[in-house]
Amino acid sequence: MEWTLSYDLDEFMAAAGGFLHDDPARNTVALTVTGDMRAEGPQVRKDVLFGWWPAGGHVEGAFLWTPSYPPLLSAMPERAARNLADVLAERAAALPGASGSQAATEAFADEWKRRTGAASRVTMHQRLYRLGELEVPDPLPAGTARTANRDERPLMLEWATAFWTEVDEHGPVNTAMMDARLETGRIALWEAGGQPVAMAWWSPVVAGMSRVSAVYTPPEHRRRGYGAAVTTKATRSAMEEGATDVVLFTDLANPTSNAVYHRLGYRPVEDRMVLAFT
Structure with a gap:
């Protein structure tokens, strides 16, 4: 061996x-x-x-x-x-x-x-992106960026579960990891009309790298630019913490998210795949 x-x-x-x-x-x-x-x-x-x-x-x-x-x-x-x-x-x-x-x-x-x-089947073709130069949406949608607080844990879990389901993740939401992001202030929200409308996480910097993940907008709030806005907030926060490489994954079957991240300044690094065995 x-x-x-x-x-x-x-x-x-x-x-x-x-x-x-x-x-x-x-x-x-x-x-x-x-x-x-x-x-x-x-x-x-x-x-x-x-x-x-x-x-x-x-x-x-x-x-x-x-x-x-x-x-x-x-x-x-x-x-x-x-x-x-x-x-x-x-x-x-x-x-x-x-x-x-x-x-x-x-x-x-x-x-x-x-x-x-x-037997095996492909459940997702992914693309890894790395930030080149951040291009902030202009104009930004109505609303403001802020950090999620502890009282919003039930909503964060609800959204994380919905995100995991949409991307066909194996296994349940890692609540310990979610709680760590929440406790350290690494869950960004976009708020409009007095309520959260989109979410994005980012990871602590390791070897100069931070990864934006769990970018989620509930269906009723989509197509308004909230996902791009909250990704911008998470990206900026990672950079402020010292990240020189800010990365994220996309589902290649979702042309909308790939186009959004490209407009924000993310550039392809490599393609990956997720397989399920049956």
Whole structure:
């Protein structure tokens, strides 16, 4: 086995941290998850299995797997992805899917299907964007930006659940992570007419990178520019905290959001995929 597996965050970061930090934009999810675990404690992600490849020498690939979620794969050689599928097939009878860089995810899925007989389907084609120069909407829609407060937790959970459902996320909303964002003032709201109409989160800065996520506007408030406005607020806040790389993911099946983020100054980095196994 060329993979080293561990449940120890410190061991994982000691071995693979340099690999992840070499490209913080592409490794945004792994860095955000591990950063949250270090800052907030293991309750934000429980029983995470980490891995790096090869077992010794220069690391060329990494993954992390939280139960009920698909394993998250970094970019890696295809043989590493296939080897990982073999390793996990010996440990788990089933996986919900896989996600990450396109080539690695496809190679992993091919070997997983060969080993287990499972079928797979693509649940999302994603695009990773990185901010070039922020282009603030002009004019901004009616309303103002502000930070969500603790009393709004029920609404934030309602919106996060709706967002997770729309994007077909595996597993429930990570309420521990949501609470961490809320407690640290990293949930932006756009308010119009005296009520919140859109939401966006951003992550703490790790290796100069912060990721905007959970951008959500309830259906009754859409097509008014609120999503772009609240994304602008979250982006600015991340930059004010010191982020030099501000990134986000989009669903390529949603041309509206891709166009909005492009107008805000976000530029494509790479395409990814999310697969479900059945």
